[in-house]
Amino acid sequence: MSGIESGVDTPPELSARETWRALYRHFRPHRRVVALGAFLALVGAATGLAQPLAAKALVDRLGEDGSITGILLLLTGLVLFGTAVESVGSYLLERTAESVVLAARRTLIGRLLRLRLPEVERTQPGDLMSRVTSDTTLLRAVTTQSIVMAATGGLAFVATIVLMGVMDVVLLGVTLGVIVLIGGAVALVMPKIAEATRRSQEAVGEISTVLERAFGAFRTVKASGAEERESAVVEAAAQEAWRHGVRSAKWQSLASTSVGLAVQVSFLAVLGIGGARVASGAISVSTLIAFLLFLFYLIDPVSKLVSAVTQYQVGSAAVARITQAERLETEEEALVDPAGAGEVVAGAGGAGAGGAASVTFEDVTFRYREDLPYVHHGVSFEVPGPGMTAFVGPSGAGKTTVFGLIERFYEATGGRVLVDGKDVRDWPLAALRATIGYVEQDAPVLAGTLRENLVFAAPDASEEAIRNVLLRSRLDGLVERLPDGLETLVGHRGSKLSGGERQRVAIARALLRGPRLLLLDEATSQLDAVNEMALRDVVAEAAREVTVLVVAHRLSTVTLADRIVVMDAGKVRAVGTHDQLVAEDPLYGELAATQFLASAR
Template sequence: MSSDSLPPNPPSGADDDAPGPRLSARETWRVLYEHIRPHRPVIALGALLSLVGSACALSQPIATKTLVDRLGDDEPIAGILLVLSALVLLGTAIEAVAQYVLERAAESVVFTARRRLTGRLLRLRVSEADRIPPGDLMSRVTSDTTLLRAVTTQAMVAGVTGALTVVATIVMMGVLDPVLLGVTIGVMVLIGGATALVMPKISRATQRSQEAVGEISTVLERAFGAFRTIKASGAERRETETVWNATRKAWRHGVQAAKWQSLAASSVGLSVQVSFLAVLGIGGARVASEAIEVSTLIAFLLLLFYLIEPVSQLVSSATQYQEGAAAIARITEAERLETEPEAEPREAAAEGGRQDPATAGEPAVGDGPAAVAFEDVTFRYREELPPVHQGVSFTVPSGGMTAFVGPSGAGKSTVFGLIERFYDATGGRVSLDGRDVRDWPLAELRAAIGYVEQDAPVLAGTLRENLVFAAPDATDEDIREVLVRTRLDTLVERLPEGLDTRVGHRGSRLSGGERQRVAIARALLRRPRLLLLDEATSQLDAVNELALRDTVAEAARHTTVLVVAHRLSTVLLADRIVVMEAGRVRAVGTHAELVAADPLYGELAATQFLATATG
């Protein structure tokens, strides 16, 4: 896409410490339930096993009390020792199985969330994708979904089982001695109330930390996306500092979250230790006064120590819920971005006129070159921005080549974006074959169009995968034919693995001209009814440009070709030329007509076109 149609960058300079989107507690639980609903049976099984394991552990203090009583009464203890050993082994085994079941379920939740989120993000409307940095979107798919693992196993299952275990432990303590239970609860409530005050701080720090991680992904994506430019500009140190600033911000918020989490976690140990001292002192006095037996005090102390784990689970669940809630808010925000309708690719392609390869460039039966019309079209990227198109009107009949020329910023490439429905016109009507493009099924519309962007993106993978990217059913004969037409056959012969040679990240192992030829070949292999070329020969040398110019001219005999042109040689091939300026159509005609009638075109032909042609 050329500079005249680039969407604006997302606004920057927002408050670094301002928290991002938040959901209410009710909505957070609703969204969380939607994520775990498909995995309810497995999670329920894990929770049940955890409760059974906790029951085995809870039985151990009672068995210990019985053991002490039998020792005091000089009764046999072999049986109770066997029971106690069995409880220890059985509880450990069941807890291990429960942990595996829950972790497996959590991984399944993460897998499902990533699959669903990726499916939506790849169907985002282009206008939505323009607003959010790619690195931030990637962070939501990777790091944010990872936090669902903890919230589904710890914040929910461990929280529920921990709460039930705490209740059961307290009941057993009450049965043993209500007085000591009152001492224990008094201490824990006092310290627990102070702990509850730090939970909101954990939530805010965690959310800011996750947003900072997304910012790291954004700046790294920016750096690696312009890797050669950074090196050529000697900007490695500056870009490194930018990444360091983002990592420093993530570190700062991470440390804040860790501080509050540590305070919450340490409060558990503090409450148990203070409770132990209180129970030991008061319990010792009650034993001395013969209010309770020594075995009762020992069992109570064992239960008190056992209480550490479920209470720790509750505190951990609360902190992990705060992390998960922030992640869920970010994931939900991404899922609410506007997407394009999901299509059925095979049926849509067939309806859209994907031609039989045997026709070798001829239009399919019943389909022919597409006609395009713009009727008083207006467009702007956002309400607060100036218009890109202001009443653009022109008609392109089926067949032949139409060139769009004009100074930078005239809105030429935006014409292609509106035809492809990357954006929808703000006003007016864009039609293909007399039918408003908004009334076409999206997949059917795009299946009829071949589009070559100015930067001619090549995807990581093999050369073959790039060629058949838009036409996965293309045969080897189709590929050979298009390689010859685009002068790529000699390149393939030189490559060590031919078509199966990997082209590197963004086609880094290919030259700029080779990437453009691959993009053109990919579009031609689709055999479209409408071919859009956005400065598709700008990086080609004179020999290859001449060859591809002939290829485009040949394609124009069987399809409709629209081209944004900056070279006179391309413009001279056009059957009609649309001159644009400041978002309007200034004139339409042939080269000879426009040179004689339009001063702007005459100036372009005498300066820009000729300079480009001879440069």
């Protein structure tokens, strides 16, 4: 089971103090409602404690040939009142528990969507999803019910023990002796419950990870005839979750049934010793009956205490996994555009306020992790705006990484990355990204409607701006053919669109934002010749007003660039025009010749 990579697949061992602090953080906003639920539960418990005393009075009254009507009515009233109060308290606690889960999910989702990209790349998305869904569910009981059960169960236990002691200390000693003996054995299995639950939740996360992988490449799975193999992987993870779930259930069953065992053994011991004490005249029959009733009543608070401890063990495993996710490094500020930062420029594709942006790399070095080799070895270049600059070079030269550093998906290990002469680390992150339109290499399209995808980066775009960008990206014909036009669902990851259509949607989405800097990572790779020519014209037109950086492998795109940056092995070899580089740089000449040959076939 892979879990989470880079040595964080096992949740950190939290101390008891850290666990309680994390639990209290979830519990704190609802503490007043929980206190009210606990108070109602205590009232219900108090009515239960009064019943054995009423029963003792009833037996004494029978011995005196007195009327028992009043006592029966009192008993009936206590039962009805106690049931009603406990029902209201239970509803409040259940409702609060759902609120705790909602708040935990809301907080965790907001944090996970702000994770730094390296953190996401080191983790399994399916496992993170299971922490939002499965692990937060386990908070439901531990943050409300277990706390209340521990409090009310403990108080009810103490009150019952006191009343039993008042009635007969000898019988109380017998009862406590049995409970302590069996309770000690129960305490030994509690850590096993926590461990089994933790492993079960990890296996559930693995199921999500495997399914996310399979559905993310569903066509590849089918085309490769790998359904059975993928099913086997999922089943193995499910079997692992079942195995640990059964182990947890075994220990929990042992803990819960021990309560009944303790009471039954205590009952037999009390019945035997109590019968002897009645026969000797040490206590009355009514006292023995009341004591036995208290003994049976003791089942409830003891059960609550055992359940509270069990739920704590289960919840602590979930809290550890949630805490681990919360400790992943996030970007330092919320990705919410400041006022005006993400304003859509009418017409789309034009330069935003301030004109075209400039980009400068000053002796930039970078590696993804300390244990990995450097990707950039002192990269330096300058791109004034507007205009088009193409980045070319063999695979692994570090071209796409340039875009990741500009967007601050990654932080440069050394040197500086400047936009408009200002270090990107000094920009407000939302303002920086509002300046940039970015088209990824695989041009992702999200599930939803075509309109939702187009306005994803510009939610306030006008209809005129949308129509304009549809025409410029050659998507107007597609919209006319679709059954519901812009409201047509595009399917999971745009499965209902062709590769070229997805690329055009991604380009239109970037243009609609009205960026000052446009980053295109091989944005025309899946387009046919006709659409590629059309999109090249769109990009060339945008380059008159904004700065366009493009990673390109097609010579037809490169020759349109105002300047070309040739990269190799994480360094900039040369900068110039197509004609200059063909004449002066052997690597570029080789790349250009190869592409000439490829286009001639």
